Structures are given as structure tokens and as C-alpha cells.
Amino acid sequence: MSTQQDSAQPEQQPPAGVSRRRLFGWLGAGTAGVLAAGATGGLIGRSTLETASSSGPGPDDAVEFTGRHQAGIVTPAQDHLHFVAFDVATDSRADLVEMLKAWTGAARRMTAGRDAGPVGAVDGEQYAPPDDTGEAIGLPASGLTLTIGFGPTLFAAADGIDRFGLAARRPAPLTALPSFAGDQIDPAISGGDLCIQACANDPQVAVHAVRNLVRLGAGVVSVRWSQLGFGRTSSTSTGQATPRNLFGFKDGTNNLKAENSAALERFVWVGTGDSGADWLAGGSYLVTRRIRMLVWPWDTSSLDEQERTIGRTKGDGAPLGQRREFDPVDFTRQTDGEFAIPETSHVFLANPANSGTAILRRGYSFVDGSDGLGRLDAGLFFIAYQRDPATGFVQVQKNLRLDTMSEYIRHTSSAVFACPPGVQGDGDWWGRSLFEG
Amino acid sequence: MSLPDRRCALLPALALVVLTAACGGGSEDADATAADTIPVAASDDSCDVEATELAAGTHEFEVTNGGSKVTEFYVYAEGDRVMAEVENIAPGLSRPLLVELPAGQYEAACKPGMIGDGIRSPLTVTGESTQLSEDESLARAAQDYQRYVQSQTTALTEQTTAFVEAVKAGDIERAKALFPVARTYWERIEPVAEIFGDLDPRIDGREGDQAEGEDFTGYHRIEKALWETGDVSDMGPYADQLLTDVEEIVALANETTLDPLQLANGAKALLDEVATGKITGEEDRYSHTDLWDFAANLEGSQAAVQALRPYLEEADPDLVAEIDERFASTEAELEKHRSGDGWLLHDQLSQEQLKALSDSVTALTESVSQVAAVVADR
Numbered sequence: 132m133s134t135q136q137d138s139a140q141p142e143q144q145p146p147a148g149v150s151r152r153r154l155f156g157w158l159g160a161g162t163a164g165v166l167a168a169g170a171t172g173g174l175i176g177r178s179t180l181e182t183a184s185s186s187g188p189g190p191d192d193a194v195e196f197t198g199r200h201q202a203g204i205v206t207p208a209q210d211h212l213h214f215v216a217f218d219v220a221t222d223s224r225a226d227l228v229e230m231l232k233a234w235t236g237a238a239r240r241m242t243a244g245r246d247a248g249p250v251g252a253v254d255g256e257q258y259a260p261p262d263d264t265g266e267a268i269g270l271p272a273s274g275l276t277l278t279i280g281f282g283p284t285l286f287a288a289a290d291g292i293d294r295f296g297l298a299a300r301r302p303a304p305l306t307a308l309p310s311f312a313g314d315q316i317d318p319a320i321s322g323g324d325l326c327i328q329a330c331a332n333d334p335q336v337a338v339h340a341v342r343n344l345v346r347l348g349a350g351v352v353s354v355r356w357s358q359l360g361f362g363r364t365s366s367t368s369t370g371q372a373t374p375r376n377l378f379g380f381k382d383g384t385n386n387l388k389a390e391n392s393a394a395l396e397r398f399v400w401v402g403t404g405d406s407g408a409d410w411l412a413g414g415s416y417l418v419t420r421r422i423r424m425l426v427w428p429w430d431t432s433s434l435d436e437q438e439r440t441i442g443r444t445k446g447d448g449a450p451l452g453q454r455r456e457f458d459p460v461d462f463t464r465q466t467d468g469e470f471a472i473p474e475t476s477h478v479f480l481a482n483p484a485n486s487g488t489a490i491l492r493r494g495y496s497f498v499d500g501s502d503g504l505g506r507l508d509a510g511l512f513f514i515a516y517q518r519d520p521a522t523g524f525v526q527v528q529k530n531l532r533l534d535t536m537s538e539y540i541r542h543t544s545s546a547v548f549a550c551p552p553g554v555q556g557d558g559d560w561w562g563r564s565l566f567e568g
Numbered sequence: 569m570s571l572p573d574r575r576c577a578l579l580p581a582l583a584l585v586v587l588t589a590a591c592g593g594g595s596e597d598a599d600a601t602a603a604d605t606i607p608v609a610a611s612d613d614s615c616d617v618e619a620t621e622l623a624a625g626t627h628e629f630e631v632t633n634g635g636s637k638v639t640e641f642y643v644y645a646e647g648d649r650v651m652a653e654v655e656n657i658a659p660g661l662s663r664p665l666l667v668e669l670p671a672g673q674y675e676a677a678c679k680p681g682m683i684g685d686g687i688r689s690p691l692t693v694t695g696e697s698t699q700l701s702e703d704e705s706l707a708r709a710a711q712d713y714q715r716y717v718q719s720q721t722t723a724l725t726e727q728t729t730a731f732v733e734a735v736k737a738g739d740i741e742r743a744k745a746l747f748p749v750a751r752t753y754w755e756r757i758e759p760v761a762e763i764f765g766d767l768d769p770r771i772d773g774r775e776g777d778q779a780e781g782e783d784f785t786g787y788h789r790i791e792k793a794l795w796e797t798g799d800v801s802d803m804g805p806y807a808d809q810l811l812t813d814v815e816e817i818v819a820l821a822n823e824t825t826l827d828p829l830q831l832a833n834g835a836k837a838l839l840d841e842v843a844t845g846k847i848t849g850e851e852d853r854y855s856h857t858d859l860w861d862f863a864a865n866l867e868g869s870q871a872a873v874q875a876l877r878p879y880l881e882e883a884d885p886d887l888v889a890e891i892d893e894r895f896a897s898t899e900a901e902l903e904k905h906r907s908g909d910g911w912l913l914h915d916q917l918s919q920e921q922l923k924a925l926s927d928s929v930t931a932l933t934e935s936v937s938q939v940a941a942v943v944a945d946r
Contacts, residue, residue: 256941258829259938260938350894350927350930350931350932353923353927
């Protein structure tokens with residue numbers, strides 16, 4: 132929460148009682164946030180503070196909402212996710228724009244640790260419904276990021292109708308993903324005209340944000356599907372330890388990292404010469420896949436089988452044939468006359484050296500109860516950001532056709548969205564470059 | 569349509585208390601006298617109102633139903649604000665309706681079969697008008713709504729009597745046909761009914777909601793027998809009890825005037841009923857006639873909000889515009905599921921259709937939920 136933003140937005144200046152963070156004070160983002168987090172011990176027990184730029188704010192702190200890029204992409208991955216996809220229920224472009232402006236205002240406030248509405252959960256009139264639902268009262272900003280994306284169907288509906296006069300502005304890469312071998316996609320939990328990715332270090336803060344945006348969207352958008360995720364499965368910064376997914380393996384060791392800006396420019400951010408760059412430059416394409424893990428056959432397979440399926444050791448996450456996690460992946464190394472990393476392993480097929488491309492992964496584990504057959508409905512809600520889905524996720528996924536891991540997973544939902552560049556300045560709003568450009 | 573002037577002559581505040589129908593209200597037994605009698609010839613597909621232009625003042629409409637369906641007659645101001653209505657006009661019958669109309673634009677509507685938008689024609693009232701104060705507007709809202717409740721309770725008693733008679737006569741088909749019709753009058757005014765403690769659960773409780781030792785009674789007890797077993801031979805006592813309870817609650821309701829805040833909250837409560845009971849199919853779980861109740865809740869909610877309209881238009885015109893738009897879009901969504909003179913059954917709707925209904929009710933509820941604070945502001 133920058134003081135600059137607060138002073139420039141008098142209508143958002145809350146009375147002292149409105150801040151949810153009254154107990155925590157006004158911790159700043161950026162450098163101030165690091166200092167504050169250090170002072171409060173907020174990072175104890177977490178990743179090593181190798182560099183200030185990679186560690187960012189502490190887990191309770193606010194992440195700056197505005198910037199060249201949207202927060203929530205290269206922001207060090209928070210611990211929890213609430214992802215929601217919407218269908219636009221109106222044909223009115225004006226209503227849609229008005230809602231996006233209202234959403235932006237609420238997102239500014241909530242990412243700063245404040246209530247969704249300008250009045251607040253308990254400071255309004257006694258007979259009016261509160262403009263914030265209240266479950267985040269007393270909770271800090273918790274690193275909340277809110278990231279918006281626009282789906283292909285916003286630009287032209289399935290029946291080809293251009294409801295909002297946007298068809299000519301659809302960037303060429305923004306099309307529904309092709310189907311892949313083994314897909315079991317359920318259309319009811321796929322696609323969407325809009326999406327919001329809410330990430331936070333407290334699940335209640337993420338859920339609160341989505342719930343309040345859903346409420347603000349009444350009459351304009353309708354929730355199509357949503358997904359909770361409870362544990363990040365990727366590290367997106369060198370300052371973060373690599374987490375484990377529900378297969379029990381470290382995930383994201385070789386992910387693109389926030390610190391590698393050259394790789395981000397090449398693989399993640401839409402460039403100024405790309406299709407749709409007039410409004411999308413500085414943005415990115417978001418692909419989501421709900422990947423159910425068939426944990427019962429996985430859990431009963433041998434350690435050797437599991438490690439050869441992934442291509443890394445389960446304990447340290449070292450590439451097979453190596454000793455430590457960050458040892459280089461060496462596909463030529465042999466053990467007992469065979470390649471240490473099998474050619475059908477996930478690491479072999481997904482590694483940038485073999486797939487020829489790179490994506491920024493930002494997925495979360497999920498357990499959506501059980502499946503009625505006595506088995507957990509668990510897996511990975513895969514999220515990837517890339518400059519172009521065709522040369523990003525699609526290229527990687529095609530390469531995974533022979534992946535032995537496919538035996539243990541099922542893709543059950545699929546979606547793609549174009550995430551615009553970041554909101555900049557006080558008068559800016561989500562999607563302005565698309566709707567006004 | 570241009571903004572009608574819905575205000576009537578400025579009256580001393582005290583006079584408002586004793587006044588029932590002399591200003592913007594209609595009643596069959598009002599003391600006011602009409603300047604004229606305007607015949608309305610209603611049929612299954614027409615609604616001929618003899619006058620299209622009237623002078624401001626009190627008029628009597630004489631509605632004759634020459635069709636084969638039960639009909640209703642309404643005079644609406646903008647936003648479907650009910651200025652006066654007469655319910656339950658059986659084929660072959662005539663009913664009078666006394667209404668005082670200030671200058672403005674109105675619509676007369678017959679509703680053969682009692683559902684839908686009805687057959688409408690414009691009615692222009694010319695003459696002088698005077699602006700009401702905010703307090704007068706709110707007092708008027710309470711009176712208008714009370715008049716609405718009274719016309720609904722009259723029809724509720726009549727239709728429940730017919731339903732009970734059919735049940736006791738063992739006429740299954742007739743009882744099934746009357747069930748959603750009688751409930752329509754109930755569901756339109758349920759916020760009033762809910763004020764009266766244990767009567768509402770006795771009349772409208774669902775199976776499983778009763779406390780230990782309490783019997784499952786009322787409309788839904790009989791609904792279960794009609795649709796589940798088709799045997800109502802043991803329903804006589806339940807039918808008698810239902811009519812007794814309905815008559816008791818009608819008497820109480822007719823003596824009750826809701827204050828403006830109760831009106832606003834009642835309008836929202838009716839939409840909550842739609843969202844939690846009707847869209848889910850919980851209300852009429854044996855007959856699946858939930859869309860009748862849906863339509864009735866929606867009409868009742870609109871009647872309560874629109875009674876407040878003159879006040880709201882001064883206090884928050886943007887909210888009024890949004891509410892109008894959202895009532896209209898919810899009605900349009902519901903209208904897709906018309907089937908003849910009734911509605912499709914709940915289990916005939918797809919999940920996608922139910923979601924569309926739910927979306928529009930959610931949006932409408934967000935808007936209507938803002939009304940109470942605007943009223944309380946006063």
C-alpha cells in the first residue's frame with residue numbers, strides 16, 4: 132500500500148477504523164515492506180533472503196496493485212489460490228465497463244488490506260447491506276494479488292456474435308486450446324469470458340476478494356466455475372524454496388523466475404510487436420488446466436517407478452544421476468549403461484532444452500472432496516503464463532504425449548485468457564486499454 | 569413513457585390516517601364517490617377499456633369477464649406500481665374497482681389466467697397535481713400496500729376455499745389445478761404472513777421443518793397427498809385446518825399496516841424466497857409448481873417496492889431505474905418458461921435455465937436490498 136496511492140485517491144482514503152490491518156499498521160510495499168517484514172519476523176522459517184529484490188514483502192504485507200505488469204504473475208507465488216471464471220450475462224458494453232471500473236476500485240482497496248467498498252463492512256448505515264462481506268476484518272493484506280484475464284468468448288461468443296464490439300481487437304493467439312491426447316475436459320468447468328486469479332497467503336483473504344468481486348458483478352457477470360487451491364506448487368522467485376505437489380515431488384525447480392527478466396521478456400510478456408500489442412503489450416496469456424492426479428495408483432507404485440516417471444529424486448529433487456536439486460539437468464548422463472533420465476520422463480519431455488520453449492508455472496494443489504468411489508478428488512490446478520499459448524503451453528503439452536506421468540493424471544478443465552498489462556496510475560482501470568484504446 | 573405524475577392533492581397529515589382510497593388507492597368499498605363508471609370488457613384475449621383519457625379524480629371501473637378464464641384487472645403507474653387492482657374475477661362475473669388517479673400516464677391491464685404481463689392499454693389522466701412531502705409519500709406507500717394486501721387476501725380466501733372444497737370432495741384434478749393458484753395469493757404477501765408467528769409454518773411449512781411433536785400441516789401436506797399418493801381421503805381435517813388458519817391470518821393481515829421499512833425488507837425477503845426456495849425446487853417438492861410461486865413472489869416484491877416509488881424517485885432516482893430494469897429482465901427470464909396459462913414445472917427446466925433465473929434474481933436482490941437504507945434515511 133503506497134502512500135502515494137492513498138494521497139492521490141481521496142475517495143479511497145478510509146477513516147482510521149476501516150483498515151482491516153489496524154493491528155498491523157500501515158506497512159509499505161517494496162523496500163519498506165522488506166524492512167518491516169524483517170522487523171516483525173515475518174519471514175522466519177521461510178525461504179532464505181538471498182536478495183531483497185527476490186524476497187519482496189513478507190507474507191502479511193500488501194503487494195503493490197499497480198505497475199507495468201499485473202501483480203500475481205511474477206509476484207513470488209503466495210500459498211493459496213481462489214480462481215474464478217465468469218460469463219458476461221449482459222450485452223451492454225457500458226455496464227461491463229462500469230463493472231470493470233468498480234472491480235478495479237475494489238481490487239485496489241482489497242490488495243491494500245482494506246475493505247472491498249469505500250464504506251466498509253461495519254461502518255455503513257444500519258439498514259443498508261454492508262459494502263464488504265466482512266470475513267477479512269482484522270486480517271492483513273496477506274500478499275493478496277488480483278489478476279484479471281479476458282477469454283476468447285468475450286471477443287466473440289460461441290455463436291459468433293460480437294456482443295461488445297471487440298471482435299476486431301482479439302489477438303490472434305487468443306483462441307480456445309486444441310484438444311490433447313487423453314483429455315477428459317468438462318466444458319462446465321472450462322473456458323469463460325473473464326477470469327480473476329486471487330492469490331494470498333491466507334485462504335480467507337483470497338476467498339473474501341473473489342466473493343466481493345462476484346457480488347459487485349451481479350447483473351453483469353455470472354460465475355461459470357471456480358477453483359480453490361491450497362498449496363503453491365511452483366516457486367516463481369529464486370527467493371522461494373521449491374514446494375512439493377501432491378505427487379510428493381518438488382515442482383517448479385526449473386521454472387522461469389521473476390529475477391530472469393530477459394527470459395520473462397522472451398517467454399512471458401506480450402511484446403510491442405506481437406498481435407494485439409496495441410492493448411496487450413506488457414500483458415500475458417494465462418492457461419489453466421485442472422489436472423486430477425490419480426493418487427491411488429501413484430501411491431502404490433515403487434519409489435523407483437515414481438522417480439523414473441518424474442526424472443528427479445523424490446527426496447532432494449535432484450535430476451536423476453545428479454546429487455542436488457539445482458544441479459544441471461544432464462540428459463546425456465548414463466547410469467548402469469542407461470540414460471539416467473528416461474526419455475519418457477516428465478523432466479525430459481518438459482525441459483526447455485527438449486520442448487524448445489518455456490512457460491511460467493504458477494499452479495496450486497487442490498482436493499475437491501472425494502469422488503464417491505472412496506478416492507480423493509485431488510490434483511494440481513495448473514496455471515501457466517506465456518507470451519503466446521501456441522509456443523507456450525500448447526507446444527509443451529504436445530511434447531508430453533509420451534510422458535509416462537500421463538498414466539497418473541487426467542486433465543479435466545481447460546481455459547485460456549489474455550491478461551492485460553498492469554493498471555497504472557489512479558485513473559486507470561482493468562481493461563481500459565482494450566475498451567478505450 | 570413520460571414520467572407520470574403520481575401525486576395527488578396535498579392532504580393534511582391527519583387526514584391520511586383515515587383515508588383509504590381517496591388518493592391513489594382503489595378499493596371496492598371505499599367511501600369516496602366516483603365521477604363516472606368506465607366499463608371494461610375483459611375476455612381471454614382482449615381488454616377493452618371504454619376510456620383512454622380521464623380527468624384527474626376518482627373513477628370507477630366495472631370489469632366484466634366475458635372470457636372462459638379467471639381474470640384480474642390492474643391500473644399501473646410507471647414501473648408497474650399498482651394504483652388499484654381487482655383479483656379473481658370468474659368468467660361471467662363483473663366486479664367494480666374504485667380508484668383515485670392523479671394526473672399522469674397509466675396502463676390498464678387485464679390478466680386472463682392471472683399470469684404474465686397481461687393485455688395492456690394506455691390511460692392518460694389530465695388535470696392538476698400537487699407534490700407530496702416525503703413523509704406523505706411514505707405514508708401513502710404504506711396505505712397503498714395495505715390495499716394491495718387486502719385485495720390479495722380476499723382472493724386468497726376465495727381460492728383456498730375452492731381448493732379445500734375440491735380436496736374434501738376427492739376431486740384430485742381440480743384440487744391439483746387450484747393448488748398453485750391459491751398459493752399465488754399467499755406467496756405474493758408472504759412477508760405479511762410471516763409476521764404472525766406460528767401461523768405461517770402451519771399454513772406453509774415443509775415436511776421435516778416441524779418441531780418434535782408438531783404435525784406436518786398446511787398446503788404442502790395436502791400437496792404431498794395429491795401428488796405422491798393421489799389419495800386425499802384422509803385429508804379432510806388438514807383441509808379444514810388450512811382454511812381456518814388462512815382465515816385467521818387474513819383477518820390479522822387486513823388489520824396490519826407495514827411501515828415503509830418493513831415494506832422494503834419485505835420486498836427483499838420475497839426475492840430471498842425465490843432464491844432459496846423456488847429456484848432450488850424446495851418449495852413445491854411434490855408438485856414442482858415452483859414457478860407459480862416464483863412469479864407470485866416477484867409480483868409481491870414489485871408491489872412492495874413500487875408502493876415506495878414516489879418517495880424513491882425523489883430520494884434515489886438511479887436506484888429506481890436500476891430496479892425497474894432488473895425487475896423487467898427477471899420477468900423476461902421467467903416468461904421464457906410460460907406454458908399456456910401456467911408455467912413449466914421446476915423439473916422441466918435445465919440447469920442452465922435455472923442458472924439464468926438465478927443470475928437475474930441475484931442482481932435484482934442486490935438492487936432491492938438498497939431500498940431499506942434509502943427509506944430509513946428519512
